[in-house]
Amino acid sequence: MKTIKTSFDEMLASTSPAIQQEVSLEFAISNRIYELMTERGLSKLQFAQALGKRPSEVTKWLSGQHNFTIKTISLLSSFFGETLISISK
Amino acid sequence: MSEAELRLVKAAENCTIYSIQFLSEDESEFERFYAKFRDESVYNEDFERLLNIIGRIADFGAFERFFRPEGKMSDRVCALPVLKSRLRLYCLRLSDKILILGNGGVKATRTYNEDDTLKGYVITLQNFDRLITEGVKNRSILVTENTIETKNTFDI
Numbered sequence: 001m002k003t004i005k006t007s008f009d010e011m012l013a014s015t016s017p018a019i020q021q022e023v024s025l026e027f028a029i030s031n032r033i034y035e036l037m038t039e040r041g042l043s044k045l046q047f048a049q050a051l052g053k054r055p056s057e058v059t060k061w062l063s064g065q066h067n068f069t070i071k072t073i074s075l076l077s078s079f080f081g082e083t084l085i086s087i088s089k
Numbered sequence: 090m091s092e093a094e095l096r097l098v099k100a101a102e103n104c105t106i107y108s109i110q111f112l113s114e115d116e117s118e119f120e121r122f123y124a125k126f127r128d129e130s131v132y133n134e135d136f137e138r139l140l141n142i143i144g145r146i147a148d149f150g151a152f153e154r155f156f157r158p159e160g161k162m163s164d165r166v167c168a169l170p171v172l173k174s175r176l177r178l179y180c181l182r183l184s185d186k187i188l189i190l191g192n193g194g195v196k197a198t199r200t201y202n203e204d205d206t207l208k209g210y211v212i213t214l215q216n217f218d219r220l221i222t223e224g225v226k227n228r229s230i231l232v233t234e235n236t237i238e239t240k241n242t243f244d245i
Binding site: 001002003004005006008009012013014015016019020022023024027031033059062063064065066078 | 094096097098099106108110115116117120127134138140141142143144145146147149154155171172184188202226239240
């Protein structure tokens with residue numbers, strides 16, 4: 001099969017490094033929350049109810065595009081008993 | 090009707106990404122979307138986010154939670170939105186490991202149906218979805234776990 005003429009990797013490389021980092025972090029956090037939620041056997045609705053949130057809020061968290069606040073990350077870390085983000089020296 | 094073929098955008102471990110190219114055009118639908126927004130100032134940041142979202146989808150998989158359903162319940166058309174932006178890229182999500190990118194634009198109306206251009210992009214994908222289903226049935230298209238194998242030219 002033929003490939004597109006413009007390399008997708010080149011398209012990506014031309015984007016802002018800050019945006020690359022931002023999207024990468026948002027996806028990483030979102031995927032980790034999804035993993036922890038499924039490991040605990042929680043549906044989206046159960047997860048939302050356990051945290052006193054609307055299911056639409058959980059949908060946003062799992063979309064890979066949510067700009068998480070420290071407050072939300074702290075809430076989720078506390079709920080799962082696991083640090084979601086660690087800061088290296 | 091216009092003749093079109095599939096083009097490979099990126100083959101990654103967890104997702105293979107394709108686009109559709111009309112034979113009357115020099116570029117695939119995704120490249121036409123790229124050409125439209127790469128130098129556009131208002132939506133440039135959203136557009137760059139969208140490119141990176143596609144990059145992460147290639148790495149992790151085209152999971153349903155990353156998309157918004159569009160089209161009809163009976164098809165696999167979805168939109169890749171940028172949250173808090175009106176920029177949309179329309180896609181066909183065949184599975185967690187196969188994604189076909191279409192064209193997109195700025196959704197300035199309440200639904201895509203109210204915008205003839207966006208509606209046209211969605212209809213193209215709906216028709217392509219139907220042709221893939223038919224092709225799999227008549228065995229002119231083989232859809233494996235993470236690839237689409239075909240030499241077909243499609244009449245969309």
